[in-house]
Amino acid sequence: MRAATIHDEPASVIRVFSKIRDLVGPDRVDEFGPGANGAWGSRPNVGMYRTRRNLGVIRPATVEQVCRVVEFFDDPDLPIGLHVVSTGRNWGLGSAEPARDRTVTLDLSDLDEIRSLDIEGGFAIVEPGVTQGRLATSLAGTDRMLNVTASSAHTSIIGNGLDRGVGLRQQRVDDLLGLEVVLPDGQLVHVGWWPEKDRRTPLYPYGLGPSLLQLFVQSDLGVVSAAAVRLLHRPEAQRVIRLAFASRDLVPAVNTLRRWVAQGLVGGVLKIYDTVSAAFYGGRAGGFLAHLCVDGTVRSVDAISGLILDEAVSSGLFTEAAPHGREAGGDAVVAMVEGAYGGDPSHNDAMLEATLGQPAARVDEHGLGWLFFLPLVPFSGEDVARAHGLLAQIHEETGVRPGCTVNALSADVIDFVVTIKFAREDRAAERAHRALDRAYELFSATGFMPYRLDIDHADWVDRLSPDPGARELVRRLKTSLDPNGAIARGRYS
Numbered sequence: 052m053r054a055a056t057i058h059d060e061p062a063s064v065i066r067v068f069s070k071i072r073d074l075v076g077p078d079r080v081d082e083f084g085p086g087a088n089g090a091w092g093s094r095p096n097v098g099m100y101r102t103r104r105n106l107g108v109i110r111p112a113t114v115e116q117v118c119r120v121v122e123f124f125d126d127p128d129l130p131i132g133l134h135v136v137s138t139g140r141n142w143g144l145g146s147a148e149p150a151r152d153r154t155v156t157l158d159l160s161d162l163d164e165i166r167s168l169d170i171e172g173g174f175a176i177v178e179p180g181v182t183q184g185r186l187a188t189s190l191a192g193t194d195r196m197l198n199v200t201a202s203s204a205h206t207s208i209i210g211n212g213l214d215r216g217v218g219l220r221q222q223r224v225d226d227l228l229g230l231e232v233v234l235p236d237g238q239l240v241h242v243g244w245w246p247e248k249d250r251r252t253p254l255y256p257y258g259l260g261p262s263l264l265q266l267f268v269q270s271d272l273g274v275v276s277a278a279a280v281r282l283l284h285r286p287e288a289q290r291v292i293r294l295a296f297a298s299r300d301l302v303p304a305v306n307t308l309r310r311w312v313a314q315g316l317v318g319g320v321l322k323i324y325d326t327v328s329a330a331f332y333g334g335r336a337g338g339f340l341a342h343l344c345v346d347g348t349v350r351s352v353d354a355i356s357g358l359i360l361d362e363a364v365s366s367g368l369f370t371e372a373a374p375h376g377r378e379a380g381g382d383a384v385v386a387m388v389e390g391a392y393g394g395d396p397s398h399n400d401a402m403l404e405a406t407l408g409q410p411a412a413r414v415d416e417h418g419l420g421w422l423f424f425l426p427l428v429p430f431s432g433e434d435v436a437r438a439h440g441l442l443a444q445i446h447e448e449t450g451v452r453p454g455c456t457v458n459a460l461s462a463d464v465i466d467f468v469v470t471i472k473f474a475r476e477d478r479a480a481e482r483a484h485r486a487l488d489r490a491y492e493l494f495s496a497t498g499f500m501p502y503r504l505d506i507d508h509a510d511w512v513d514r515l516s517p518d519p520g521a522r523e524l525v526r527r528l529k530t531s532l533d534p535n536g537a538i539a540r541g542r543y544s
C-alpha cells in the first residue's frame with residue numbers, strides 16, 4: 052500500500068503549505084508524510100516519547116514572516132495548528148515534539164538577533180534563537196550577568212523562560228520583563244515592559260491594569276517573537292560552598308539549609324544533589340551534596356561564608372564543609388555549578404555530555420534516554436524526606452531508580468527535580484515511562500504538584516488545577532483569542 056503523504060491532506064492544508072513556501076522560500080519549509088524521518092517533529096527525542104503526527108516544519112527568517120504565517124493559520128477551514136519552538140531542546144519533557152498530533156512546527160531558531168543590550172539599564176532584547184551561551188558571552192567583563200540554567204549553553208533564553216525554567220540565580224520567568232507577541236490573528240503586540248525610543252523608563256513587568264505578560268507563559272495564546280530579559284547585577288564577590296551530609300541526617304540538614312536561606316545568607320538557588328543524581332550528571336556520588344552560593348562585597352562574602360562554615364561544623368550534621376576551589380578536579384557538576392552561579396554556562400555542555408554521552412546537537416538522536424518530572428515540594432526536611440520516600444517506592448515498584456536534585460526557589464518552595472536515566476531501548480524506555488507515570492500519581496496524591504508537564508502528561512493540567520472554573524476561564528480566553536486554532540493546543544491546555 053502506498054504510504055500517505057502531505058498530498059493526502061485536505062486541500063486547505065496543501066494550500067497553506069504552498070502559500071508559506073511562497074512567503075518564506077522553499078528551503079525554509081519541510082513537509083512530512085507519516086513516518087518521515089530526519090527533521091524536527093519526526094526525529095527521535097531523548098525521552099523516547101511517542102512521535103506525534105507532525106505535518107511539517109516552517110523556519111521563518113523575520114518577525115514579519117512569523118506574523119504572516121500565523122495569519123495564514125488563522126483559518127476556520129484549516130484543521131491543523133502551529134506548535135512553536137525556540138531551539139527545541141526541552142530535553143526530558145519532549146524536546147521539540149508537540150503534545151498533540153496533527154500540528155506544524157514553527158521553528159524560531161533562525162530569529163537569533165540580540166536586538167539591544169543595555170548594560171547600564173540592565174536589560175537585553177533577544178529573539179527566540181538567542182542562546183544562553185551567546186548572551187552570557189556578550190556580558191563577559193561587564194557588571195551585569197545572565198541568570199543561566201544548568202542545561203546546555205545552546206538552549207534558548209526565551210524557550211526556557213516561557214516554560215518556567217529554573218536558572219541558578221532564580222526562576223527564569225522572573226527574568227522576563229516584557230514580551231513581543233504575535234497574536235493568533237497575526238497582530239504584533241508588546242506586553243509587560245518594553246523600552247521606549249526617546250526616554251528611559253524603569254524596568255517594571257506588571258504594567259497598569261491586568262498584567263498580560265503571564266498570559267503568554269506556558270501558553271498557546273501567542274507566538275513570542277522577542278523578549279526583554281533582565282540582566283542581573285554581577286556580585287563583586289562570590290563563593291560557592293559545598294556541604295556533604297549522610298542520608299540519616301536528611302531532615303535536620305535540610306532544615307539547617309532552609310534557615311540560612313530564610314535569613315538571607317544564601318544568594319541564588321541553593322542546590323542539593325542526591326547520590327543518584329550526582330552520579331547521573333557526572334559528579335561525585337556518595338550521600339547528599341549541597342551547593343550554596345554566597346555573594347556580595349568581598350568583605351560580606353568573607354564574613355557570611357565564614358559564619359556558614361562555622362555553623363556547619365558546629366551542627367555536626369555535615370561530613371564535609373568547604374568552599375569550592377576553582378578547580379573542579381574532573382567533577383562535571385562542581386565545574387558547572389561554580390561557573391553557572393556567576394552567569395557563565397561554558398561548563399554546562401561538558402556536564403551534558405557526562406550526563407547523556409552526547410553533545411547538544413546529538414542528544415535527541417543518540418546516547419542515553421532521559422526523563423524529567425518536576426514537582427514543587429515545601430522546603431522542609433520532613434517534606435523532602437517524604438518526597439525521597441516516594442522515589443524509593445517508585446524504585447521498589449518499577450525497578451527504576453530515579454535521581455533527585457533540589458533547587459530551592461525560596462525559603463518555602465523547592466523545585467524537586469526528578470531525573471530518570473535509561474538505556475535507549477524499548478524495554479528500558481517502557482519501564483522508565485512507567486516510573487514517570489507513577490511519579491505523577493504518587494507526588495500529586497501527596498500534594499507535591501508538578502509545575503511543568505511533559506508532552507505525555509498534558510492532560511493532567513485539568514486534574515492538577517485547584518479550581519475547574521479557572522481552567523474554564525483559560526478555555527474561554529483560548530476560544531476568544533484563537534477561535535480558529537491557529538496555534539495548536541499545547542502541553543498546558
Ligand SMILES: Cc1cc2nc3c(=O)[nH]c(=O)nc-3n(C[C@H](O)[C@H](O)[C@H](O)COP(=O)(O)OP(=O)(O)OC[C@H]3O[C@@H](n4cnc5c(N)ncnc54)[C@H](O)[C@@H]3O)c2cc1C
Binds near residue numbers: 139159274
Ligand atoms: C543535563 C540537563 C540539565 C538541564 N538543566 C536545566 C535547568 O537547570 N533548568 C531548566 O529549566 N531546564 C533544564 N534542562 C531542561 C531543558 O534542556 C531546558 O529547559 C531548555 O532550556 C529547554 O529547551 P529550549 O530552551 O530549546 O526551549 P524550547 O524547547 O524551544 O521551548 C520550550 C517550550 O516553550 C514553548 N515555546 C518555546 N518558544 C516559544 C515561543 N517563541 N513562543 C511561544 N511558546 C514557545 C513551547 O511550548 C516549547 O515546547 C536540563 C536538561 C538536561 C538534559
